[in-house]
Amino acid sequence: MTSFTRRMRKAVLFHDTCIFPLAANHLRCKLMPSVGWPRQRPASDRRCAIEARVLPMNVQYSPTTGSPPRRHQHGVAAVEFGLVALLFFTVLFSIIDWSYLFFANLSMQHAVREGARYAVVGRSDLAPDDRPGDRCAAVREKIRQQSWGLYERANSITTFKTIDGAGNIVTLGGNSCYGAGQLIVVQVDSRVPALTPFVRPFFGASGGEYRFTVAATMKNEAWQ
Numbered sequence: 707m708t709s710f711t712r713r714m715r716k717a718v719l720f721h722d723t724c725i726f727p728l729a730a731n732h733l734r735c736k737l738m739p740s741v742g743w744p745r746q747r748p749a750s751d752r753r754c755a756i757e758a759r760v761l762p763m764n765v766q767y768s769p770t771t772g773s774p775p776r777r778h779q780h781g782v783a784a785v786e787f788g789l790v791a792l793l794f795f796t797v798l799f800s801i802i803d804w805s806y807l808f809f810a811n812l813s814m815q816h817a818v819r820e821g822a823r824y825a826v827v828g829r830s831d832l833a834p835d836d837r838p839g840d841r842c843a844a845v846r847e848k849i850r851q852q853s854w855g856l857y858e859r860a861n862s863i864t865t866f867k868t869i870d871g872a873g874n875i876v877t878l879g880g881n882s883c884y885g886a887g888q889l890i891v892v893q894v895d896s897r898v899p900a901l902t903p904f905v906r907p908f909f910g911a912s913g914g915e916y917r918f919t920v921a922a923t924m925k926n927e928a929w930q
Contacts, residue, residue, distance in 0.1 A: 796904055803905040807916045810898045813854045814862065815920045821849035821864075822892040822922035825883055828929035841883040842866060849894065860896035867891035869923075886928045893921040 824832075825845045832844040832851075846864050850857040866878045869889045884890050897915045900906045906914035 799902045800904045803901045806901055807898055807905075810856050810860060810896070810916070811918055811920070813856050814860065814894055814896050814918075817849045817853035817857065818892055818894045818920045819922045820852040821845045821894075822890070822924045824848040825866075825890055825892060826924045826926045828886065828927065845883060845892065849892075856896075856898070860898045862894050862896045865893050865895075867893060884926060886926050888926050889923065890926055891921055891923045893919060895919050 822845075825841065825848075828841065830839050830841045830844040832847040833840040834843055834847070837843050845866075849862075849864060853860075853862070856862075866883050867875050868878055868884050868891065870876050875891060878884060895917070896919075897912075897917045899915050900909065909916055
């Protein structure tokens with residue numbers, strides 16, 4: 707037996723455990739029965755066989771194979787996504803739908819204000835060719851242009867009203883937009899359908915449509 711073998715045998719017999727630091731990891735040693743030596747040793751003797759790989763110390767390893775336990779993890783991500791997908795998409799599309807309805811309301815408010823400003827100066831250049839000089843038709847066209855395409859989509863109806871001497875709002879008959887120096891109320895009634903079925907139950911009484919009214923009151927200028 708060589709001197710190197712004697713030294714290794716002595717080191718093995720007198721060390722039940724051996725952990726050798728190597729950088730941030732450690733070389734783990736596995737306790738094994740004392741076998742393969744020239745002379746038989748009692749079963750209580752142990753020798754330390756250094757594993758040929760670097761193993762992190764915070765992982766539980768199998769005592770027989772030295773490998774971490776395998777768990778059946780296939781499909782876990784799909785199951786977890788399926789559990790939260792319904793709630794996630796419900797919240798997501800509800801936010802989108804409510805944002806669209808608020809956008810429609812604000813857009814029509816802007817359009818009706820622009821229409822009222824156009825009406826008070828007595829202009830009619832936007833009137834259709836078959837009805838030249840029709841101020842009310844010109845105001846409707848102005849509102850349509852300023853509504854970001856929502857005027858037709860929202861099935862909007864424009865009415866013109868005024869305030870009488872008693873302070874009551876009176877609907878003007880025909881295509882009248884009243885005369886110079888008079889108060890005029892431009893009112894638009896709109897119906898915007900919800901985009902998704904998640905929001906429609908909130909408007910069940912109106913058939914799943916968001917119905918709203920916007921108006922602007924101004925005084926006609928004293929044009930000639």
